[in-house]
Amino acid sequence: MTNQAPSSQAPLSLSSIWHHFQGHLFPWMQEELPELTRKQQQLIEVLEIAQLETHLPYQGQTPGRPQKSRESIARAFVAKAVYNMGTTEILLDRLNSDMSLRRICGWEKRNDIPSHSTLSRAFAEFADTKLTQRIHQAIITQHLGDHLIYHISRDSTAIIAREKPEVIRKKEFVGPVQPVKRGRPKKGETRVKPLTRIEKQSAGMTLAEMTADLPNACNVGTKRNSKGYKTSWTGYKLHIDASDGGIPISCLLSSASLHDSQVAIPLAEMTNQRVSGCYDLMDAAYDSPLIKAHSRTLGHVPLIDENPHTKKRKAEIKQEQKSKRHAGYKTAEDIRYNERSTVERVNGRLKDEYGARMVRVRGPEKVMTHLMFGVIALTVDQLMRCLV
Secondary structure, X not given: OOOOOOOOHHHHHHHHHHHHHHHHHHHHHHHHOOOOOHHHHHHHHHHHHHOHHHHOOOOOOOOOOOOXXXXXXXXXXXXXXXXXXXXXXXXXXXXXXOHHHHHHHOOOXXXXXXXXHHHHHHHHHHHHHOHHHHHHHHHHHHHHXXXXXXXXXXXXEEEEOOOOOOOOOOOOOOOOOOOOOOOOOOOOOOOOOOOXXXXXXXXXXXXXXXXXXXXXXXXXXXXXXXXXXXXXXXXEXXXXXXXXXXXXXXXXXXXXXXXXXXXXXXXXXXXXXXXXXXXXXXXXXXXXXXXXXXXXXXXXXXXXXXXXXXXXXXXHHHHHHHHHHHHOOOOHHHHHHHXXXXXXXXXXXXXXXXXXXXXXXXXXXXXXXXXXXXXXXXXXXHHHHHHO
């Protein structure tokens, strides 16, 4: 998972939690509940490490009808991700029929379970306050902040949403900004080329400015699959930085049409604020001199697959790969680059096991909250796997 940590506090804290699970928590839970299943144990591990209650606002005496417990509702949404439930209706049915799950979430009787509309209002509150992003950041900072990560693998995955795509309208130029004329400039005419998004990011934008500049509305994305055919989807893109061991470090949501390279710098900045890394592993979509230069300013070594922009360069790359195969050796960079498959496995597990393939909410804030509940569960599961 990681290199040797400069401080021993982080691994000791996580291992002590594991001993607490085995020696105290699980035996006590089995006295209160019937025999715990593997999924129930995994849910308890996620809830104990995530510490949801520490990130929820205090609910004191307020006028009007008292609210349902937001802590129990947040636990229920974590259970929805752990059990890979497709809809909130399935979650409510399971809570009504499964006494053990209901009591783990914090409800003693069936009548205590809130209605579907109450769950929806609470979920909207979690999305507005970015609860899941704060919980995930706290988990990474606490348990991996003192570690040195060998490889940070970066990639994106398509998120299919059930909503209408944004209608793309023509840009309206207001004020002194004039539209760029098409064609060759006239003799003596000078045209100022506007900066691209990557150039603006490299010029010194803050992380908050970079994330605010990224489009996140639902639209149509297109990519070429492994067989060379173009595929399209309506929804979003989830961009992930993953460490060795398949632990998600940082996540950003963008529109489906946004190119992966435009999220590389803000994602790298977010990861750098949480952990220390050595190598940045990216595929050919991130092949940009500015991205490489930014990686080096962070003290990292960028290992990016070369993007063959021309047929001549593509033929040269094939010839280089052929000569390496005949020589029978691999460079150190080639061996390290193979670790990039870690983030692809993270994307696969997030979709197959933690609900990222079944997005039923609408709007980028709610979609990100739904995905981050799964990311939290996946992060804790990978942390515990590295201990066993």
